[in-house]
Amino acid sequence: MRTDSELIAESLxxxxxxxxxxxxxxxxxxxxxxxxxxxxxxDDVMSExxxxxxxxxxxxxxxxxxxxxxxxGIATNLLHKHRRLEAAAWKTLAATHEPAVAPDVxxxxxxxxxxxxxxxxxxxxxxxxxxxxRDALLLYAWGDLDYEGVAEALGIPIGTVRSRLxxxxxxxxxxxxxxxxxxxxxxxxxxxxxxxxx
Amino acid sequence: MxxxxxxxxxxxxxxxxxxxxxxxxxxxxxxWMVSHPSARKTRTHRARRVAGWTVLGTVAAIGIVVxxxxxxxxxxxxxxxxxxxxxxxTLGDAALAAVNNSDxxxxxxxxxxxxxxxxxxxxTDGSRPGSFVGYLTEETSQVYxxxxxxxxxxxxxxxxxxYKTFGAESAAAAAKNYRNILSGPEHGVEKLRAPGGRFYxxxxxxxxxxxxxxxxxxxxxxxxxxxxxxxxxxxxxxxxLVYIADTLRSGLVPAGLRAAMYRAAAMIPxxxxxxxxxxxxxRTGVAIGRTEPSDHLRQExxxxxxxxxxxxxRMVTLVAQSGLPAxxxxxxxxxxxxxxxxxxxxxxxxxxxxxxxxxxxxxxFHCPQG
Numbered sequence: 274m275r276t277d278s279e280l281i282a283e284s285l286x287x288x289x290x291x292x293x294x295x296x297x298x299x300x301x302x303x304x305x306x307x308x309x310x311x312x313x314x315x316d317d318v319m320s321e322x323x324x325x326x327x328x329x330x331x332x333x334x335x336x337x338x339x340x341x342x343x344x345x346g347i348a349t350n351l352l353h354k355h356r357r358l359e360a361a362a363w364k365t366l367a368a369t370h371e372p373a374v375a376p377d378v379x380x381x382x383x384x385x386x387x388x389x390x391x392x393x394x395x396x397x398x399x400x401x402x403x404x405x406x407r408d409a410l411l412l413y414a415w416g417d418l419d420y421e422g423v424a425e426a427l428g429i430p431i432g433t434v435r436s437r438l439x440x441x442x443x444x445x446x447x448x449x450x451x452x453x454x455x456x457x458x459x460x461x462x463x464x465x466x467x468x469x470x471x
Numbered sequence: 472m473x474x475x476x477x478x479x480x481x482x483x484x485x486x487x488x489x490x491x492x493x494x495x496x497x498x499x500x501x502x503w504m505v506s507h508p509s510a511r512k513t514r515t516h517r518a519r520r521v522a523g524w525t526v527l528g529t530v531a532a533i534g535i536v537v538x539x540x541x542x543x544x545x546x547x548x549x550x551x552x553x554x555x556x557x558x559x560x561t562l563g564d565a566a567l568a569a570v571n572n573s574d575x576x577x578x579x580x581x582x583x584x585x586x587x588x589x590x591x592x593x594x595t596d597g598s599r600p601g602s603f604v605g606y607l608t609e610e611t612s613q614v615y616x617x618x619x620x621x622x623x624x625x626x627x628x629x630x631x632x633x634y635k636t637f638g639a640e641s642a643a644a645a646a647k648n649y650r651n652i653l654s655g656p657e658h659g660v661e662k663l664r665a666p667g668g669r670f671y672x673x674x675x676x677x678x679x680x681x682x683x684x685x686x687x688x689x690x691x692x693x694x695x696x697x698x699x700x701x702x703x704x705x706x707x708x709x710x711x712l713v714y715i716a717d718t719l720r721s722g723l724v725p726a727g728l729r730a731a732m733y734r735a736a737a738m739i740p741x742x743x744x745x746x747x748x749x750x751x752x753x754r755t756g757v758a759i760g761r762t763e764p765s766d767h768l769r770q771e772x773x774x775x776x777x778x779x780x781x782x783x784x785r786m787v788t789l790v791a792q793s794g795l796p797a798x799x800x801x802x803x804x805x806x807x808x809x810x811x812x813x814x815x816x817x818x819x820x821x822x823x824x825x826x827x828x829x830x831x832x833x834x835x836f837h838c839p840q841g
Contacts, residue, residue: 288504295500299493307485316488320496324503334837366481378480382472392481395474414478445474 277340281333291330295323298341302348308415310355311362318355322348337425345416346426349408356404363400367393391449398448402441409434410441502603506594506793547697547707554742558759561744561776562737566730569779574726575810582615582625584811585722588752589804590634594793595644605794606645609634615814616668616723620679624668625814626822630659637796662818671821672831677721687727689734696735708739709763712770716784719772722806729779736772749773752805756782762789768801781806 277294284290302322306315325347326333326340333343352359372379372388373396379388399407405427412423420438424431488496553559577583590609597604608631615625630652633645653659668675675681686692693711700710715732718724724732736742741761749758751773760771767789773782785803788795795801819825830837 291504292497292501295497299496300487303488303492304485307488308482312486312488315485316492316495319488319492320499323496323500327500327503332837336837373482374477374480375483378472378477382477391472391477395478395481399478410478414475442475445478449474 276338278333278335278338281330281340282335284327284330291323291327294326294340298344299323301341302344305345305411305416306348306352309352309362309411310358314355314358318348318351321351325351334425339422341416342418342422342425345412345418345422346428349412349426353404360400363396366396367400369393394448395445398444402444406437406441406444409437413438502793503594506592547694552740553738554736554740554759555744557744558742559737561757561759561774562733564776565774565779566733567779568775568777569726569730569733572726572778572780575808577616577618577810579618580812581618582811582814583723584809584814585614585616586807586809587612587614587720587722587804590800590802591631592793592795592799592801593645593648594795595648597640597794603794604641604644605637605799606633606641607635607795607799608632608645608648614722615811616679617814621667623664623666623814624670624675625818626663626665626670627815627818628661628663628822630661637794641794661822663820663822664818665820669820671824677718677723679723679725682718682724682728685728685731687731689731689738692731693735693738705763705766705768708741709761709768709770711739712736712742712761712772713786716770716772719781720784720804720806722781722808724781726779729781733774733779745769745771751783751785751803754782754805758785760787767792 275293277297280290280294282290284294299319303312303315303319306318306322310318322344326344329347333340337343366373370389372385372392374382374388374392376385379385382388382391399410402410408427409423412418412426413420416422416426418426420431420434423434423438427434429437554562588609588611590607592605592607594603594605610629610631612626612628617624630649633642633649636642636645663670665672668678686695696711696714697707700707700714715736719729719732736759739761742759743761745758745760747757748755749771754775756773756775758771758773760769762769769787769789770784771787772784774780775782783803783805785800787798787800789797791797821829821831824831828839
């Protein structure tokens with residue numbers, strides 16, 4: 274399979290390449306946007322992300338094989354237009370009686386009520402967080418990017434990513450300390466190792 | 472469960488985009504790509520070949536091209552009919568005149584100056600979701616080609632300014648775009664200077680050296696064009712005329728090859744006289760063109776049959792599209808060539824890229840984000 278950067282290089286002087294990039298990543302960008310602002314707005318964000326990406330394709334660093342961090346970065350900027358909507362979504366999550374996690378997750382936390390309190394605490398903290406910390410956090414947690422990917426997406430040095438993520442996680446932990454989660458481990462190698470390194 | 476693990480589970484069940492939403496996004500992208508084959512034209516050579524396959528009707532001819540290229544036995548030229556009789560006559564006259572009116576000589580230290588006045592269409596998003604707003608911009612440029620082709624070539628391009636708008640929203644979009652361009656680091660004129668015409672660190676798309684290698688026999692030339700075009704463009708015949716227009720508009724085509732190009736155009740099926748008196752940029756000639764049914768675009772070349780000179784070329788849309796009304800010339804270029812004793816000073820090899828502080832990487836430039 275050809276890499277993203279090969280497709281983009283081809284699209285620089287031919288009419289092909291970019292359509293495949295859309296096929297490959299549209300759903301992923303949609304999912305990230307939908308988690309932040311809901312499925313309806315996510316349709317627009319997905320479409321606009323690729324239009325902008327096409328217009329700026331000459332700026333894509335062909336050294337990066339995957340275009341996902343770059344696309345996430347464009348989508349993240351577009352999501353800023355929907356900041357109020359996103360804030361409302363987090364507030365709703367903080368106030369709702371629905372835990373917004375799958376039943377097995379709720380069970381792992383303890384009970385449906387425990388899960389609801391845990392998610393509400395988290396949502397309330399994320400809602401109050403500075404936008405730049407929230408962007409870094411959500412690209413890391415939902416975009417599944419590593420530090421380098423977040424740095425590329427946001428166009429910031431990797432050290433800045435580290436400090437933003439550390440700060441975001443401190444805020445979440447502090448909120449959690451006020452409403453502690455039951456200590457039942459769900460093992461996740463990536464998160465565990467990242468938390469040790471943070 | 473730590474807070475990051477929990478966060479990763481939150482809203483994990485969001486719906487996938489519907490197939491309608493995926494199609495809408497894909498269509499918007501395709502439409503943009505077709506109307507903007509070269510999105511940052513200051514970043515690349517003016518590659519304005521119209522892109523995109525639109526219709527099934529072209530598939531048969533494409534199949535022929537692919538088969539012929541694969542077998543390398545027979546060309547497409549000459550056995551499927553040709554231009555209308557009137558168009559063939561005009562092109563024949565122009566070819567004769569081109570040969571009889573020899574090109575001006577560029578002496579040592581002198582330059583061939585190619586001045587172009589080009590109009591292009593721009594399409595942007597309208598205020599309503601899914602709507603498009605179109606307008607036309609005009610851009611003048613001068614290329615100075617040295618007598619010794621290895622010396623510095625100079626290329627000055629003025630910023631594209633609004634040329635024609637279609638309604639209030641279109642006018643506002645055009646004005647906003649122009650303000651953005653003028654506020655940019657290029658200050659409205661991009662200046663390039665590069666040995667051998669290697670602007671943007673790439674070889675010139677049309678160069679005298681490459682033109683010298685093209686066949687002078689019209690039949691062989693047309694077959695060559697079909698072959699190098701391959702399956703690009705909306706149909707092999709349309710793309711052949713587009714190739715001829717693109718090449719002629721460089722202003723670098725010597726008289727003998729220009730004559731062969733006119734005769735080659737006379738062998739393309741569907742080519743006819745569009746207007747016996749067509750005015751482009753104040754000069755009048757005969758418009759010879761071909762309409763592509765699959766995308767409703769008409770490619771024209773405007774020539775002066777009495778001198779064999781190319782006045783310019785244009786691409787007209789016969790239907791309303793991308794925010795532009797039917798009958799609009801989506802792009803046109805008028806070309807004037809002359810021999811001059813000097814070229815202006817200033818300019819760097821990568822023009823705006825150098826001004827913006829970009830670095831050259833394989834296949835492109837890496838620019839600071841902003």
